[in-house]
Amino acid sequence: MPEQDTGFSEALALARRFRDERDWAQFHNPKDLAASIAIEAGELLETFQWSGADLQREDRRAETVDELADVLLYCVYLADALGVDAPTIMADKLARNGRRYPTEKARGNARKWSAE
Template sequence: MNFEEAIKKTLAFREERDWAKFHNPKDLAISVNLEAAELLEIFQWSGSDLVVSAKTDKAKEELADVVIYCIYLADALGVDLAEAVDSKIDEDARKYPIEKSRGNARKYTDL
C-alpha cells in the first residue's frame, strides 16, 4: 500500500464510524503528542537506545498511531500531507546543503 492509499483507508475507517465530528484540531494535536509519548516510552529506561530488536513490533504499532492522528489532523486543517512533506523536505534541503551537512549533525544555523 502506498501513502495515498493509506491516507484514504485511514479516513474511510474514521468516516465509517462517524468519528470526524469528535476530531477537532486541538484534540488531534493532543492525540499526536500522546501517541508520540507512548512511542518514546518504549525506549525509556532501556539499557541501550540502540537495541530495538525486541521492541520493533510495539514501536511499529505506536508509530502507526502517530501517523494516523497526523492524517486526521491534516484532514481537519485542510492540509495535503504529501504536499506538506514534499515542501518541508525542499525547505530542509535548502537549509542543509549536502556539501555542508553530509555526516554532520549540527543545526543549519551552525553550519
C-alpha cells in the first residue's frame, strides 16, 4: 500500500499542474498520448518478462510501480486532450461492464461472457 493516500482528484490536479508548469500540454495530442500509453504499457509488461512462475517479481516492484505511474499519467493527459472527465468515463465503463458481466454469471469465472 502507498505511504500516502492521495485522492484521485488530488492526483489529477498534481498531474495537470506538473504538465502545465512545463507548458507541455501543447505537445499532448491524442495520437502521441495514445502511443505513449502503449509504449509505457510495454515497459510495464517488461518488468514481468522472464518471471516464470513468480508473477509478483518483488525484486522489480519499485520499477513496476514506476511504470504503472507512467501509464496512469499518460491516461490522465489523454483524457484531458480528448476533453473527457477520467472518473466519469471510468464509472460509465464500469456500469456498462456491469450489464455485460452480471455478478451472478461472472463471479469467480474468468471466461469471456457477454449478455449482448
